[in-house]
Amino acid sequence: MTQRRRGSSSAQEETLPSLEIIPRDHHPISRQQVSRAALNVLYGLHKAGFEAFLVGGCLRDILSGREPKDFDVATNATPEQVNRLFKRSRIIGRRFQIVHVRFGREVIEVSTFRAMNTDDNPDKQQHHAHEETGLVLRDNTWGSIEEDALRRDFTINALYYNIADFSLHDFTGSMQDINDQVIHLIGDAQTRYREDPVRMLRAARFAAKLDFHIDPATADPIPELAELLLQVPAARLFDEVLKLFLSGHARASYEQLQQLNLFRFLFPETQQALEGEQGQIWEAMLLAAMDNTDRRLEADKPVTPAFIYAVLLWPVIQQRLGGYLSSGLPPAQALHKAATRALNQQIQHTAIPRRFSTVMREMWELQFRLDKRAGRRADALMEHPRFRAAYDFLLLREQAGEINPGLGDWWTRYQEEDETGRRDMITQLGNQGGTGKRRRRRRPRKPKAEG
The missing domain is CATH 1.10.3090.10 (cca-adding enzyme, domain 2)
Structure with missing residues (x-):
């Protein structure tokens, strides 16, 4: 079984126990807390013979007592298979291909399990590209759910809810970190931030939104690596700024950005x-x-x-x-x-x-x-x-x-x-002398005619 790993300040990563499956009667998440649109996607994939999991922030929010706004689904079906299965769906993204499935006004984001980065597997390398700096340019390599969990950014976002038996699959100690209110990066912090510098902004945003503290091994490298934000397209950073300042926790986000030396690279x-x-x-x-x-x-x-x-x-x-x-x-x-x-x-x-x-x-x-x-x-x-x-x-x-x-x-x-x-x-x-009041110009008088 794939082992679980968190970020570490040292070169060697901390190795954690393997997959923990939490049965339905041992966790508080209920289908009544999940939107009808998300359930339709989950059941549609399951009936078609695919694995289907609710994943990420929606589970984190439910477990931390917040109302979830967005529901994301992870599956072993490829984007093309998902697109064929649902009529009102379309494949989007070049860097990360995902499928948007629309039910009325609600859009459910469906992603395929992604593989770990490998240098010795040419079959997986053909759809994966890096810049010399480590920034991921393209990542459309499909893998297992275990690999997908280790590819996610933070442990609090790496929990999976299985629609087949309503159990939770925990690969990275997610439940413990949510209970402890701590933000842990999965994997080596330097590598993960270089792959995608926006993860530094996400750490600040989650800390502000959830009132969680950032683990030192996750926070300490950020001030030194903050300059990597200059590599990120300006359009993407605009979207991230909106999430930071227009999601109901603007002051806390600003304070986190200043503390982590990130604000100066945005403004x-x-x-x-x-x-x-x-x-x-x-x-x-x-x-x-x-x-x-x-x-x-x-x-x-x-x-x-x-x-x-x-x-x-x-x-x-x-x-x-x-x-x-x-x-x-x-x-x-x-x-x-x-x-x-x-x-x-x-x-x-x-x-x-x-x-x-x-x-x-x-x-x-x-x-x-x-x-x-x-x-x-x-x-x-x-x-x-x-x-x-x-x-x-x-x-x-x-x-x-x-x-x-x-x-x-x-x-x-x-x-x-x-x-x-x-x-x-x-x-x-x-x-009072009215600010802004215009004075009328006096017209010069015409001289009187002589005689």
Whole structure:
């Protein structure tokens, strides 16, 4: 039987006992906790003569008292066999081929058992490719469930639920680590992180999400290897950032990223600002935004990547803006140039789709227009599609101490007033010298005709 292995800080890996099968009456997982779509896939594979297991995060979440959101299935059926078995399915991925099976709005991800990396088996090497750095470029070699378990990243994600007899198959001490609330990498940490540097981000995310601690043998190599994130495509890192900051545990994720030296390789210019003179203010603003995002998610309110990215890049915008203004550029032109430069630098690390970067620009622009309230300008600003986001952004700036408080409170009251109250507030602005109020130019008088 294949032996179980965890990560180790030494060259020799810690060897653990072999497969443990936990029967149905010795674990708390029930089919009632599994989505109907996932059960349909499991039973469909089982009836067709294939092995079918629920695997990974859904089991981990159930065992740790959380409601699972995604259900993944592992099987010995190849992607082509799975695709033929289910009508509404399609094979996706080049680096890792998997099958998406759709039932209504729900999508079940089905993966084939993958083999261990072998240098002496040409049959398995033909579908497996590495860069010289160790990064896995392609991995579509099929193997046994034992090999598949050892190929997974962390022990807490390597538990299997067998639909044939409802037992749990534990190859890596998963149950013990879930009970102990510890994150262990499977295999040699240096090798596994070089194969896929995103595993470092996943370690940080699981620690934040689950409130687990990372085992020293898993955590210690990360600060030294964090630079490997520069090898990862920017589009993939964008997705990982969303998982870190838009899953309800943004503050904890940020703290883990900083502790493990990972944040600077996702947002290098933001990190530079955090280490500057106003670093305390910028970090207070970031944490306030993350707390706000977590609260909205907990209340089932919508969130957008544009808002959190706008906050993350705001320190960079402000630093660049000061330089452009001092060189004599008009404010609007200086802001446009600062935003363009900041976005162009950031997309080299994490891609930002245009549909989000456009919204970010509008939010930044409104920060310089919210104090222009005279006449009908306040009403026009409230009709702007990004007003609410810009208003929330303004409150964060005041809360962090970047700007003096007052304007945010004015806009809060203005939104609560009726038409008469709003006109009174605008009139009071005029009596106080109304910021943004235009002065009429006097037309020169025509000289009177002589005689």
